[in-house]
Amino acid sequence: MTALTNHSKAGAGRTIISVDAMGGDQGPATVVAGIYASARKNPDIGFILHGPRDELERLVTKRKGLAARCEIRHAPETVTMQDKPSHVVRHGRDTSMWSALESVRNGEATVCVSCGNTGALMLMSVMRLRKLPGIFRPAIAVMWPSQNPQKHNIMLDGGADIRADAKDLMQYALMGASYARNGFGLARPRIGLLNVGTEEHKGRAELKEAYDLIAANARVANFEFVGFVEGRDLPGTRCDVIVTDGFTGNVALKTGEGIAKLISDLLREAFQYTPLSRLASLLAYTSLRRLKKRVDPRRANGGVFLGLNGTVVKSHGAADATGVSSAIKLAFELAQSGFSAKLAARVASAALLDQDTPTEAQSNGETE
Amino acid sequence: MTALTNHSKAGAGRTIISVDAMGGDQGPATVVAGIYASARKNPDIGFILHGPRDELERLVTKRKGLAARCEIRHAPETVTMQDKPSHVVRHGRDTSMWSALESVRNGEATVCVSCGNTGALMLMSVMRLRKLPGIFRPAIAVMWPSQNPQKHNIMLDGGADIRADAKDLMQYALMGASYARNGFGLARPRIGLLNVGTEEHKGRAELKEAYDLIAANARVANFEFVGFVEGRDLPGTRCDVIVTDGFTGNVALKTGEGIAKLISDLLREAFQYTPLSRLASLLAYTSLRRLKKRVDPRRANGGVFLGLNGTVVKSHGAADATGVSSAIKLAFELAQSGFSAKLAARVASAALLDQDTPTEAQSNGETE
Numbered sequence: 001m002t003a004l005t006n007h008s009k010a011g012a013g014r015t016i017i018s019v020d021a022m023g024g025d026q027g028p029a030t031v032v033a034g035i036y037a038s039a040r041k042n043p044d045i046g047f048i049l050h051g052p053r054d055e056l057e058r059l060v061t062k063r064k065g066l067a068a069r070c071e072i073r074h075a076p077e078t079v080t081m082q083d084k085p086s087h088v089v090r091h092g093r094d095t096s097m098w099s100a101l102e103s104v105r106n107g108e109a110t111v112c113v114s115c116g117n118t119g120a121l122m123l124m125s126v127m128r129l130r131k132l133p134g135i136f137r138p139a140i141a142v143m144w145p146s147q148n149p150q151k152h153n154i155m156l157d158g159g160a161d162i163r164a165d166a167k168d169l170m171q172y173a174l175m176g177a178s179y180a181r182n183g184f185g186l187a188r189p190r191i192g193l194l195n196v197g198t199e200e201h202k203g204r205a206e207l208k209e210a211y212d213l214i215a216a217n218a219r220v221a222n223f224e225f226v227g228f229v230e231g232r233d234l235p236g237t238r239c240d241v242i243v244t245d246g247f248t249g250n251v252a253l254k255t256g257e258g259i260a261k262l263i264s265d266l267l268r269e270a271f272q273y274t275p276l277s278r279l280a281s282l283l284a285y286t287s288l289r290r291l292k293k294r295v296d297p298r299r300a301n302g303g304v305f306l307g308l309n310g311t312v313v314k315s316h317g318a319a320d321a322t323g324v325s326s327a328i329k330l331a332f333e334l335a336q337s338g339f340s341a342k343l344a345a346r347v348a349s350a351a352l353l354d355q356d357t358p359t360e361a362q363s364n365g366e367t368e
Numbered sequence: 369m370t371a372l373t374n375h376s377k378a379g380a381g382r383t384i385i386s387v388d389a390m391g392g393d394q395g396p397a398t399v400v401a402g403i404y405a406s407a408r409k410n411p412d413i414g415f416i417l418h419g420p421r422d423e424l425e426r427l428v429t430k431r432k433g434l435a436a437r438c439e440i441r442h443a444p445e446t447v448t449m450q451d452k453p454s455h456v457v458r459h460g461r462d463t464s465m466w467s468a469l470e471s472v473r474n475g476e477a478t479v480c481v482s483c484g485n486t487g488a489l490m491l492m493s494v495m496r497l498r499k500l501p502g503i504f505r506p507a508i509a510v511m512w513p514s515q516n517p518q519k520h521n522i523m524l525d526g527g528a529d530i531r532a533d534a535k536d537l538m539q540y541a542l543m544g545a546s547y548a549r550n551g552f553g554l555a556r557p558r559i560g561l562l563n564v565g566t567e568e569h570k571g572r573a574e575l576k577e578a579y580d581l582i583a584a585n586a587r588v589a590n591f592e593f594v595g596f597v598e599g600r601d602l603p604g605t606r607c608d609v610i611v612t613d614g615f616t617g618n619v620a621l622k623t624g625e626g627i628a629k630l631i632s633d634l635l636r637e638a639f640q641y642t643p644l645s646r647l648a649s650l651l652a653y654t655s656l657r658r659l660k661k662r663v664d665p666r667r668a669n670g671g672v673f674l675g676l677n678g679t680v681v682k683s684h685g686a687a688d689a690t691g692v693s694s695a696i697k698l699a700f701e702l703a704q705s706g707f708s709a710k711l712a713a714r715v716a717s718a719a720l721l722d723q724d725t726p727t728e729a730q731s732n733g734e735t736e
Contacts (some may be wrong), residue, residue, distance in 0.1 A: 073657055119570075145630060162572055196527055196618040204530055204615065231622030235630045247572065248619055250564040251612075254599030255620045259627045262513060262603040267635075269656040280428055280652035287638040287645035294634055 012026040014046035017331050018109035020100035021051035022078040025318045030313050032059040034324025037070050045332055049104050050075045050096040075099040079116050085123040097121060101128045104310045110335040115315040122160045129310040132347050135191035137161045137168045138307030141179055142253055144235045145294060150184040155242045157236055159250035166209035169243050173214045175306040177223040182339045186240055188222055192229030194244035207261025253334050311340050382414035385699050386477035388468035391484025393686045400427040402692025407437050413700055416471050418443045418464040443467040447484050453491040465489060466500040469496045472678045476732035480641030481695050483683040484622040490528045497678040500715050505529045505536045506675030509547055514601045518552040523602055523610045526671050527618035534577035537611050541582045543674040544609035545591040545713040550707045554608055556590055559665055562612035679708050
């Protein structure tokens, strides 16, 4: 186990997760409900919880046994969804988000979780944790339900930056491959580059350039490049990791959520339609619940910021307790796998290769 | 009724649809099956069918009564999905796609339907039918299932052009509003501009510019501008028409299809899981079929090219007979409503307004 532990009140040998209690749409009560659910399931997690002390103490003491696993760090202010990232970074020292990142920065915790303003969290993470050497645009890796054996595909960037040039997309491929290897145990992940068609001559100029860069890195970085993929491959089986810019990725992500919600609403209506279908829904209850669990965005909740000195898990702004608990679970697993250190090593090795001529780089053989 | 009719073999007072029989993934047998289904449902449609005469004659004569409603126009060559649009436009005179557009160009038919290569069909449509005066980038308007009263939302551009600047996006808003008014009977359609957040300071620079342009045109063009919307609003109820560039629109469209397919596959699995759930699926059969019909992409199949002198309906490349028939139905309805002429009038009036100063333009009052 490579995860950092401490021996504070919340620690005693546990893996500590730093949690921003504020800034989610559902408020701190939901965040505390989420960490309580995680604490009950996993005795090896401890928390540092950031926000207004009085409010958090009231919420934590209501949950049996949680106070002993949870240290509260006072932060009087909250970053709202309306705050401009640039403003927050200059004036946000007293916010729970800043405080939560600080616990990772100073080594008290290994991973930070927040449901707050994505843009502000990203910019603050970049400012406080700093980018890995050689990374220009960090990315948010998000998960899609799929029928691949690992049950989820990874897409990046899910919305950290609305732009990405060819080199950024190539770095997303490297980071995504590393995440898939460490998070899903896939020895040789299959990477696809999102486009409007699978033909090589289609799409924007920077995508053609990225295509060549990613193809050139596939052997050394030990992934399989399947080439251009389309929107339908995000929840499909053609690849494990899909690379795109943060604008397109974010639109696709929210589109997928919208369609899943529409179908779920219509399904509920369909089962209410006749007495026979109401009976059917009772008989199929367990099966339908299993399906819901499978595609429920709250279960796969948690985007991971890749490309920084440290790990930040961004939970959905509208996450409920199940969603928060799912993000905590992901944070715990990443902390335990030592993913941050492995990713840094992969990026560093790619940066070294980048300084060589392409031919030398490709003859360096397999490295992990 | 404003639709053109003719008195050829296929005509006799019918509304004539020009159909490209070739270039779809499923081949001409599927296209013929699709037009046969439409012909049986609607006695007022006639067809001009384009492709290799011998093959089409064999397929048509197999369907009882179809030969009397369907004139075959010989075109020996086929545009494939791999063909480059620029090549096809220069060398494609003998293709079924070219021939199908020619029937609209020379007034034999009012609408053309094709399942072929989207890029080639778009470029060929632009070259042969020409753009409406004042339109720089024509767009493909596609439909999303939604819970709005009209049951579908319109999105454009669905993939005609991978780029769109602020002025293009404004024109998409005008054309989309006109389509929603004539196609869905919405007196004052609600228009949204697709972005990664609903806050005004988010997103790309051209989107902020487009925001202002669309807002400035809302009163005169008689639509409601709801501002920025997100991917989840594509199948949502916040607006009726969503405007975006063709790259983002195409990715979103295919993502929606992918998620719908995943859920449908998982639903089928869920109902196979236990004897009880198998029984449930029998009881719920009618309700589930109703749901499937509602979200089935084949039922809403057919993108409409907007911004040309004439109407072209692009059916899904992978469309089966149901999909082709659905595209024919849409083509028939647009022909009957006189939509082409109304859209041309709307764009012409906007172009006139564009020449005035903004203040004068806005004081011109409501026009249709």
